[in-house]
Structure formats: C-alpha cells, structure tokens
Amino acid sequence: xxxxxxxxxxxxxxxxxxxxxxxxxxxxxxxxxxxxxxxxxxxxxxxxxxxxxxxxxxxxxxxxxxxxxxxxxxxxxxxxxxxxxxxxxxxxxxxxxxxxxxxxxxxxxxxxxxxxxxxxxxxxxxxxxxxxxxxxxxxxxxxxxxxxxxxxxxxxxxxxxxxxxxxxxxxxxxxxxxxxxxxxxxxxxxxxxxx
Amino acid sequence: xxxxxxxxxxxxxxxxxxxxxxxxxxxxxxxxxxxxxxxxxxxxxxxxxxxxxxxxxxxxxxxxxxxxxxxxxxxxxxxxxxxxxxxxxxxxxxxxxxxxxxxxxxxxxxxxxxxxxxxxxxxxxxxxxxxxxxxxxxxxxxxxxxxxxxxxxxxxxxxx
Numbered sequence: 502x503x504x505x506x507x508x509x510x511x512x513x514x515x516x517x518x519x520x521x522x523x524x525x526x527x528x529x530x531x532x533x534x535x536x537x538x539x540x541x542x543x544x545x546x547x548x549x550x551x552x553x554x555x556x557x558x559x560x561x562x563x564x565x566x567x568x569x570x571x572x573x574x575x576x577x578x579x580x581x582x583x584x585x586x587x588x589x590x591x592x593x594x595x596x597x598x599x600x601x602x603x604x605x606x607x608x609x610x611x612x613x614x615x616x617x618x619x620x621x622x623x624x625x626x627x628x629x630x631x632x633x634x635x636x637x638x639x640x641x642x643x644x645x646x647x648x649x650x651x652x653x654x655x656x657x658x659x660x661x662x663x664x665x666x667x668x669x670x671x672x673x674x675x676x677x678x679x680x681x682x683x684x685x686x687x688x689x690x691x692x693x694x695x696x
Numbered sequence: 697x698x699x700x701x702x703x704x705x706x707x708x709x710x711x712x713x714x715x716x717x718x719x720x721x722x723x724x725x726x727x728x729x730x731x732x733x734x735x736x737x738x739x740x741x742x743x744x745x746x747x748x749x750x751x752x753x754x755x756x757x758x759x760x761x762x763x764x765x766x767x768x769x770x771x772x773x774x775x776x777x778x779x780x781x782x783x784x785x786x787x788x789x790x791x792x793x794x795x796x797x798x799x800x801x802x803x804x805x806x807x808x809x810x811x812x813x814x815x816x817x818x819x820x821x822x823x824x825x826x827x828x829x830x831x832x833x834x835x836x837x838x839x840x841x842x843x844x845x846x847x848x849x850x851x852x853x854x855x856x
Contacts, residue, residue, distance in 0.1 A: 569843035596734025
C-alpha cells in the first residue's frame with residue numbers, strides 16, 4: 502500500500518525481494534545497506550535462524566531522494582526462500598507495491614527458480630494482486646559462478662511479462678542498485694498513473 | 697484513497713494526532729502510533745527519539761500478520777489484540793479496519809485492563825476519522841493530488 506503523507510511530504514512504498522532459498526535476496530539488502538549513507542537509511546532488521554538463513558524476513562528502510570518536494574522512502578523486505586516457509590511469504594506480501602525476483606543463475610537451481618515464480622504468482626493472487634500487473638523486475642544473480650545458464654535461456658524460462666531483466670553479482674554490488682531503481686521507477690510511474 | 701494507496705492530508709492528520717495525543721496523555725504512555733498493516737508508521741504521538749518507529753512499525757505489522765496466521769491455523773478468524781508484557785515497558789497492538797493498526801508502548805506497571813479499554817475507545821474514534829475520509833472521497837471524487845512528476849524528474853531521481 503503506497504502511503505502518501507502530504508503533511509510530512511513523503512511517499513512511502515514497500516518492495517519485496519522474492520526468490521528461491523540461497524539465491525541472494527538478503528545479500529542484495531546487505532549491499533544496499535553498506536553503500537547507503539546513514540542519513541538515508543534506517544536500521545536493518547534480520548529475523549534469521551542461528552545459521553543465518555532468513556526465518557521470517559529482512560527489513561531495510563531507505564530514502565532514494567526527493568521528487569517534486571516529496572521524499573521517496575522505500576521499505577525493502579526479503580522473504581524466506583525455503584519452501585516450507587510459505588505462510589511467512591504470504592504475510593510479507595501484504596500491502597506490497599513492487600516485487601524483485603532474485604533468480605539463481607546456476608543450472609541446478611532452475612527448478613527452484615521456476616517453483617518460486619509459480620509460488621509468487623499464487624501468493625500474490627491470494628493477497629489480491631496480479632503478477633501480470635504489479636511492478637516487477639527479474640534479477641539474474643550469481644553471474645560470476647562457473648555453472649550458470651546462458652541469459653537467453655534463463656530469460657526464456659523465467660520472464661513473466663517483458664519485465665526489466667538485470668544481471669547481478671550481489672556480493673560485489675553488480676546490478677543491485679540498477680535492480681532497485683528499476684522497480685522503484687515502475688512503482689512511481691504506477692503512482693503517477695493512479696492520480 | 698484507492699485500495700492500494702493511502703493519502704494522509706492535513707485535516708485527517710490533525711484529527712488523528714489529537715486522538716492519539718489524548719490517549720497518550722490519559723494512559724501516560726511513552727508512545728502511540730497509527731501504522732498501516734503493511735508496516736509503515738502513519739501518525740506518531742510521544743517521545744519517539746529513543747525508539748526507532750520505522751522498525752517498530754514494521755515488526756508490529758509482521759507480528760499482527762503472523763498472529764492472524766496462527767489464528768487461522770487454530771480455526772479462529774483473528775486474534776485482533778496483542779499484548780507483550782515486559783519488565784519495564786509493555787506493548788499493545790490492535791487491528792483497525794484490517795488496513796491499519798494501533799500500537800502503544802506503555803509502562804509495564806499500568807493496568808492492562810485500562811489500556812485495553814482506552815485503546816478500544818480510541819480505535820472507534822480513529823475508525824470514524826477514516827470512514828469520514830472515505831465518505832468525503834466518495835462524495836467529492838478523489839481528493840488525491842498525487843505529485844505529477846515528469847519523466848525528466850524521475851530520471852533525475854533514479855538515473856536514465
């Protein structure tokens with residue numbers, strides 16, 4: 502749910518990073534946290550297991566700057582990727598404004614990617630959203646690993662609706678900000694349309 | 697205010713702030729917040745400097761959502777009120793029209809019965825404000841004046 506505060510002159514939006522387990526969703530947020538100046542970010546919260554796997558979600562509030570005198574504040578969330586945490590994933594999609602799908606480019610993770618996209622579509626539907634209409638970006642992560650699938654093949658199998666496709670190496674920050682800005686742009690364009 | 701946006705204008709802000717401030721004073725609570733169910737703080741009343749309201753809102757919304765999930769599993773429609781009792785501070789979280797939530801940080805020594813009673817009363821007042829706002833939109837059309845930024849402004853913010 503986009504929240505426009507005309508008193509504080511702020512636009513607040515929620516972005517969820519979705520994808521299979523160990524695909525790099527948390528790493529995306531950690532990189533954004535590291536490179537954002539302290540005045541433009543809040544505290545990063547990670548509700549994780551003792552082995553640092555996401556248990557419920559990671560949360561990072563950031564400020565991307567001003568437009569027309571309004572501060573643009575984005576609340577970034579990740580979901581737990583492991584299959585058995587499906588109830589948690591549904592809850593985190595509540596009130597979402599845009600989704601980033603973080604795909605794992607490794608050949609052996611293709612099935613997990615496909616399963617996760619299908620799961621996203623279903624869970625969005627249950628929350629009253631349509632994957633075909635919501636702001637959405639496909640990030641192809643782990644492009645530095647030796648056993649990755651070609652971009653064309655990944656795109657062919659994972660593309661949902663002609664969304665932006667961004668190659669990434671999240672620990673090095675490659676593609677991370679481009680991904681965030683691509684989804685933020687779609688959200689703001691949608692907001693402008695809704696006026 | 698479409699189903700996927702919530703616009704807060706001066707009139708509603710003042711009314712909500714007055715309601716929250718009154719409850720805060722009556723209960724001598726440290727902090728009272730109206731938050732969205734997606735975890736964004738909307739209006740805050742109290743000494744917020746020592747508490748991260750953004751993080752609190754996100755976790756409170758997640759907590760309420762998780763509790764709804766638990767309710768469904770045991771065959772309840774919802775658990776609409778949550779109280780976390782601490783040694784010095786306690787936390788009260790309740791649902792408001794399924795789109796918002798009232799969050800209160802209060803002294804653990806305060807009577808939780810009184811807190812529940814005052815919060816229930818406050819929730820009804822806040823529901824009135826939100827319903828008034830919705831009625832006004834239905835009567836006059838949208839009151840939204842979403843910033844009409846240009847493509848150039850968007851480019852300046854996010855790059856080409």
